[in-house]
Amino acid sequence: MATKVSEQNLILNMGTAFRGSMDIIKADMELEEKISTLALSILIHIDENPEISQGQLGKMLRRDPMTMSQAVRALQTAGLVVSEQDKDDRRIKRLKITKKGKQVAENLRNSEKKLIDALVKKWGKTKSS
Numbered sequence: 001m002a003t004k005v006s007e008q009n010l011i012l013n014m015g016t017a018f019r020g021s022m023d024i025i026k027a028d029m030e031l032e033e034k035i036s037t038l039a040l041s042i043l044i045h046i047d048e049n050p051e052i053s054q055g056q057l058g059k060m061l062r063r064d065p066m067t068m069s070q071a072v073r074a075l076q077t078a079g080l081v082v083s084e085q086d087k088d089d090r091r092i093k094r095l096k097i098t099k100k101g102k103q104v105a106e107n108l109r110n111s112e113k114k115l116i117d118a119l120v121k122k123w124g125k126t127k128s129s
Helices: 002-028 037-047 055-060 065-077 099-128
Strands: 081-085 093-097
Touching: 002 093, 002 099, 037 081, 037 093, 055 065, 055 081, 055 093, 065 081, 093 099
Parallel strands: none
Antiparallel strands: 081 093
16 A cells, blocks of 8 residues: 555656646746647657647547647647648548747757756766765
C-alpha cells in the first residue's frame, strides 16, 4: 500500500513540476493568446510528427476527443496549426504546423533548454558541495 501512495505522489509531483516548468516557459514567450500547457505540448508533438491525425495524437497523449478538440481549436485560432481532411478517409483530420507555429515551437524548445540547463547547473552545484 505504501508503494502505491508513493507512486501516486511521484506522479502528482511530476505533473506539478511539469506544469510549473511550462508556466516558466510560457512566461518567457511573447504570445498574445492565452494557450494552455496541453495545447503547447500538442504543438510540439505536431511539429515532431508532421500530418499526425488528431485521433492518433489524442491516443499518444492519452486525452479524450473533447479535450483534444478544444486544445487544437485554440492552436488553430492562434494561427499555429491547421487541420486538413485526410485524402483517403475524410473523417480523419491531419494536423499541420504553420510557419508561426514552427517559430513558437522553436521558442518553446529554446526556453525549455534554458530551464533544463539552469536546473542541471544548480543540481550540479548541490551535489558537488
